[in-house]
Amino acid sequence: MATPATITDHNLPSVALVGRVNVGKSSLFNRIMEQRHALVSDIPGTTRTRNIGIANWRGKHFRLIDTGGLTFSEDVPLEDDIIHQTEIAVTEADMVIFVVDIQSGLLPQEKELAKRLFKMSASSGKKNPDKPILLVANKADNLSWHAAVHEKEWRALALGAPLPISAANGGGIGDLLDVIYKKLATTKRRPKKVAAVDLIKVSIMGRPNVGKSSLFNKLIGEDRVIVSPLPHTTREPHDTLVEVNGGHILFIDTAGIRRKVKVSGELEKIGIGKSIATVNKSDIVLLVLDSTEPITDQDQQLAGLLREHTRSVIIVVNKWDKAEDNSDEFRNQVKTDVLNAFPHLSFAPVVFVSALDGYRVHQIFPLIKQAWEARQQVIDEAALKDFLKRVTKKHLPTRGRGVRHPRLLALTQLGYNPPMFEITVKANTSVHLSYVHFIENQLRREFGFFASPIVMKLSKMKRHTAQPKV
Numbered sequence: 001m002a003t004p005a006t007i008t009d010h011n012l013p014s015v016a017l018v019g020r021v022n023v024g025k026s027s028l029f030n031r032i033m034e035q036r037h038a039l040v041s042d043i044p045g046t047t048r049t050r051n052i053g054i055a056n057w058r059g060k061h062f063r064l065i066d067t068g069g070l071t072f073s074e075d076v077p078l079e080d081d082i083i084h085q086t087e088i089a090v091t092e093a094d095m096v097i098f099v100v101d102i103q104s105g106l107l108p109q110e111k112e113l114a115k116r117l118f119k120m121s122a123s124s125g126k127k128n129p130d131k132p133i134l135l136v137a138n139k140a141d142n143l144s145w146h147a148a149v150h151e152k153e154w155r156a157l158a159l160g161a162p163l164p165i166s167a168a169n170g171g172g173i174g175d176l177l178d179v180i181y182k183k184l185a186t187t188k189r190r191p192k193k194v195a196a197v198d199l200i201k202v203s204i205m206g207r208p209n210v211g212k213s214s215l216f217n218k219l220i221g222e223d224r225v226i227v228s229p230l231p232h233t234t235r236e237p238h239d240t241l242v243e244v245n246g247g248h249i250l251f252i253d254t255a256g257i258r259r260k261v262k263v264s265g266e267l268e269k270i271g272i273g274k275s276i277a278t279v280n281k282s283d284i285v286l287l288v289l290d291s292t293e294p295i296t297d298q299d300q301q302l303a304g305l306l307r308e309h310t311r312s313v314i315i316v317v318n319k320w321d322k323a324e325d326n327s328d329e330f331r332n333q334v335k336t337d338v339l340n341a342f343p344h345l346s347f348a349p350v351v352f353v354s355a356l357d358g359y360r361v362h363q364i365f366p367l368i369k370q371a372w373e374a375r376q377q378v379i380d381e382a383a384l385k386d387f388l389k390r391v392t393k394k395h396l397p398t399r400g401r402g403v404r405h406p407r408l409l410a411l412t413q414l415g416y417n418p419p420m421f422e423i424t425v426k427a428n429t430s431v432h433l434s435y436v437h438f439i440e441n442q443l444r445r446e447f448g449f450f451a452s453p454i455v456m457k458l459s460k461m462k463r464h465t466a467q468p469k470v
Helices: 026-032 081-093 108-123 143-150 152-157 173-184 212-220 267-281 297-308 326-339 361-373 381-394 433-447
Strands: 014-018 051-057 061-066 095-101 133-138 200-205 240-245 245-252 284-290 314-319 348-353 408-415 419-423 455-460
Touching: 014 026, 014 081, 026 061, 026 095, 026 133, 026 173, 051 173, 051 240, 061 108, 061 173, 061 297, 095 108, 095 173, 095 455, 108 152, 133 143, 133 152, 173 381, 200 212, 200 267, 200 361, 212 240, 212 245, 212 284, 212 314, 212 361, 245 361, 284 297, 284 361, 297 314, 314 326, 314 361, 348 361, 381 408, 381 433, 408 433, 419 433, 433 455
Parallel strands: 014 061, 014 095, 095 133, 200 245, 200 284, 284 314, 314 348, 419 455
Antiparallel strands: 051 061, 240 245, 408 419
């Protein structure tokens, strides 16, 4: 059913999943996408921001939008924002799936939601006057619940008898997708085959409340995720594909990462785990710092994680609109302080922005392109041979353990993304780690590798080498 997130086309039809809290919208989203993309729990209000994926049925693609559960209660945190996100999803959608819980029966919130759906559908009538709304009864986990869809209470929604499904065990999902496919075939935008595209995966990471979601929204050019001073507003990664000068960048907003002792609740724990997991799926990470706060141990630990996982890094100092001084001298001093705090990210460029008003956010795009190109760089074998000869002549290798002076026999590039090199040392000798760092620095000075870590490996030439057979 599902296809990789590398498939995109804004002309694909969209299907929005809406409903009150805890009816299983995110479980249904994951079932159709065939992956655990959306965060699922029994805690009301788990999903806050829209999740968007590209689903595949009968060889054709359509966009699937998961929305936050609605309560229409004033005492629920961010309820107005969740309603706003749902309204955006419904406005964008070509079809709406109204999900209810067959085991709980009809609740007042669902009557209110039905009224709003009819109103929103009518208000956008000029563009899509016949936007279908399909009532779906989730948690029909066995046949006894299937009969409940014919009870009179569901007629109050004026949407007909609900279609019974079970997101938990997959029951009725094929029938649901057949109905979606048939309904979308009558809309202006119809499901179609879309080819995958090459893209750069860029994660936005940092502590809570440094402005990651604001930066995400500014980079993608839309109000995609909820922004709030409430800690851990973003609970799970959200991604959006952006086309820039003919290329494609997949931006991934992540949950704020803080120390384990400060993590409160299972949802935050799971969200942080998902955020850390995105590191391995990213090519480049935007490490966001708050210019109004000092660099913390948590910032440094996160930076160490990025270096350990060999991600290319761009350090983004956010909230620069609140800086006490905007002179080049002060900016350079802050840059020096930042790099001194992250010695293991000395290769990372530093950019000063304000996600709130968009100040210098546009500078991030060329930095991403430059970092991506550097990450793919392959050095010619002859150039590396000449490089090693010149460097070792300029500064003789420093020995590590043992009494024999080391001799470097070869420097070979083993791979790229990230760039990886191997130094071959003569047998019975060893080279000091500081000299390996020297070689790395000289590689960077001569060949660039902008924003990218360089992986250095050591190997020793065996004393006896077998002769190749003729």
